[in-house]
Amino acid sequence: MAKRDYYDVLGVTRGASTDEIKKAYRQKAKELHPDRNMTDNSCEARFKEVNEAYECLKDDQKKAAYDRFGHQAFENGGGFGGRGGHPGDFGSAFADVFEDLFGDMMGRRGGGGGRTRAQRGQDLRYNLRVTLEEAYQGLQKKITVPGSVTCDECNGTGAEGAIEPTTCPTCSGMGKVRAQQGFFTVERTCPTCAGQGQIVKNPCKSCAGAGRIERERTLSVNIPAGVETGTRIRLAGEGEAGMRGGPSGDLYIFVEVQEHAIFLRDGKTLACQVPVSMVTATLGGEVEVPSIDGGRSRVKVPAGSQTGRQMRLRGKGMPPLRHGAGAHGEPGDMLIELTVETPVNLTARQKELLREFESVKADNSPQSTSFFNKVKGFWDDMTS
16 A cells, blocks of 8 residues: 655645644644554554654655655665664654653653752751740740751762762753653653763762751741640741752741640630639638739639639730731630639547538538439439
8 A cells, every 4th residue: 555645644734844743743643642542443553654754754854855755765775764764663753742742641740851950858847845935925946957958068069179060961961761662652760860860970078979968957946926736837948958959948847835734725715723712712702823924813702602613814815826927816815713622631620610510500502402402302203
């Protein structure tokens, strides 16, 4: 069967430019690729035909010969045959548009042709514990962070004398090499530069060509007032140094607020359990309580207070977490919860007075009276 005209195969005119030919080839290759037409056996032959046509017409010399002599230009060793030169060998043609067609399938990243000359450093995490007082006030805290920093000897280039690395000759800076396997072109990491796209001829003795060295750093961290457990603070560029001059990663400070011996925190609200004597709870009085700012407040205890009674001190809780200069908000409150303490280690006289108090019958225990009336009713219902 006679071969079809290469221009007809690609669907272009004889006066088409190189860009028009390449664009037409892309469209045909996408349309006819066997992986996208597994149920149509005819597509494989047409796909080969398209690649053969593009292999010829993309080359100026081959195209000129074809325009003059047609298919006869490549028959009987007509000057363009031989291994890798025949139009039917479409490996190089397919490689030209490989990334355009299937780059995403092979994990290609946009921009730069896949070059990986400089790699960004990894992000770091630092767990920081602060007291509740520090969380209330906010503070500047110094921390020591282990990690890598840019090598001073080579300025991060990885080369002796801070000489810029040279483009890898194997992959021409792409970081990947291609190999033809049947109808497919497979990309692999370049073995010469290990995917970097560049090579260092004389590695820096301090960093062994990495462009960074291990060193502890002392940083000053601003802990804003109002932080809670789980608050995350980002320090841009304070993570691991990048490879061969790449940008540094970020440092993330995760804050944990320690439990307090006196105060229990719930967001901006602080709670404090205050024990009071039986006499104070009965007759009423005052009790002095601490506040998180180090101050003291006197709280009135109403007569007849029971365990669990709460009183609120406005504005004595935690401040709002401020994320910026324009942030605003009111501080939280502090809840005082009373705990009536039963006296222990009584003297003989105290015991005598309590027995005398108990012998004087009066309706001054309403909760007990109510409870036992309910119990009596429960028992009566069970026996009737």
